[in-house]
Amino acid sequence: MKRKVFIATVGIVALAAGGLYWRGYFQSPTTQEAAGAPGGRSGAGGSGRRNMVVPVLVEAVKTADVPVYLDGVGTVRAYKTVTVQPQVGGRLVSVNFKEGQDVFKGDILARIDPVTYQAAYDQAVAKKAMNEAILENARRDLERYTGLAKSDYASKQQADTQRAAVAQAEAQVRQDQAAVDSAKANLDYTTIIAPIDGRTGIRQVDEGNLVTSSDAAGIVVITQLKPISVLFTLPETKVSDVASAASVRSIPVTASIGSQTLDQGILDVIDNQVDQTTGTVKMKATFENLAGRLWPGQFVNVRLLLKTLANATVVPAAAVQQGSIGSYVYVLQDDSTVKLTKVALTQQDEVQAVIAKGVMPGERVITSGFANLQDRSRVNVSEEKSPQTSEEPTARRPRRASSAEQTRVP
Known part of the structure; x- marks a missing residue:
């Protein structure tokens, strides 16, 4: 019984396979081509696809x-x-500031108990006053001894001794003045002021605590946000181009996150050496940051405007395809066919490509329908944009070719 079931199953499979073979073998090439087969019996890239009319979009x-x-x-x-x-x-x-407060240079941030420093200052001032009185008396004695020595009522030795006493008193007063200045500085240091304009961070110590000059954490950290800097790197191969451009003009730099532009600034510094580990060079740009959208520690994308190519030949980025021959485009001919044309690219971004050679301004290139296109394919233009229209901003941009279309070998 099992053997009969097996034989019947084999027979059914054989009949089904034979039917599929007969259907594929005797179906006409026209039917296959009309169904959109890649080449039919005429082979890959044969006349079936070539004779198909492909709807496309074009742009000048x-x-x-x-x-x-x-x-x-x-x-x-x-x-x-x-x-x-x-x-x-x-x-x-x-503590005279709030965390996150914008402060200006000279603003009072905090105060330390000044009692002991005020006492030291007053003591230094008093000592100076005492020695100034001694100096004044010594000068008067010198005048008297000098007059008496001229009349021989006093010896010259007495006059010289008094002159030395005056010099000693003057030196003591100068020393006292230095002590007064030191005491005054220490007294002033009890009032802590902001050394720069900026924004305060999180307070490191609270009112009532004992603080010393050796406290590494300090009282607060102030950061200057306006202006602000962005440190970034570029490949070492681009350093000479950037340096040449920077020697003749200011280079604009844009900082962004994704598609959101945060601010625009100017290239400020090119580092003086290449990082041997990464093969890059550090650069620093300065931004006014008036809107406060840049924040210290933030990672951003940086775009530097190196130069502008004047009167360059451009096509939509979607028109450029990649294959075994390199970069190419399909150029629309007058007889509604397309010509596969190899092009040399100067640069390409997500919107447009700059063509060094291969096409001329005024020609029309295909921007869609690449899956069914090949050299000399006949096309039906669904939409055509003039050069004036394509320059205007529109909500709809030509789509980029899919990965399968870009890697298709013509």
Whole structure:
């Protein structure tokens, strides 16, 4: 019984296979081509696809001034960063700022108990006053001894001794003045002021604590956000081009996250050496950051405007395909067929490609329908954009070719 079932199953499979073979063998090439088969019996890329009328979109080749950009990844850094540390020790009696507050140079941030420093200053001032009185008396004695020595009522030795006493008193007064200045500085240090304009961070110590000049954390960190810097890297192969451009003009730099532009600035510094580990060079750009959209420690995409190509030949990026022959486009002919044309690219981005050679302004290139296109294919233009229309901003951009279309070998 099992043997009969097996034989019946084999027979059914054989009949089904024979039917599929007969259907594929005797079906006419015209039917296959009409069904959209890749080549039918005429072989891959045969007349079946060539005779098919392919609906496409086209756009004119045009000339335009095209900016040349260099892209990198950067880190936002504060233009200046200061850790505010006390310069004398003592009890913190007041904190005069709020965390995250914008402060200006000279603003009072905190105060240290000034009692001991005020006493030291007063003592230095008093000592100076005492020695100034001694100096004044010594000068008067010198005048008397000098007059008496001229009349021989006093010896010259007495006059010389008094002159030395005056010089000693003058030196003591100068020493006292230095002590007064030192005491005054220590007293002033009890009032802690902002050394730069910027924004305060999180407070490191609270009112009432004892602070010293050796506290590494300080009281607060102030960062200058306006202006602000962005540190980024570019390949070493581009350094000479950037340096040449920077020697004749200011180079604009744009910072962004994804498609969102944060701010625009100017290239400020090119590092003086190449990083041997990464083969890159560090550069720093300065941004005004008036809107406060750049923040220290933030990672951003950096785009540097190196130069502008004047009157360049450009086509939509979607028109450029890749194959075994390299980059190519399909050019629309007058007889509604297309010609596969190899092109040399100067640069390409997500919107347009700059063509060094291969096509001329005014020619029309295909921007869609590549899956069914080959050299000399007949096409039906569904939509055509003039050079004037293509220059205007539109909500709809030509789609980029799929990976399968870009890797298709013509």
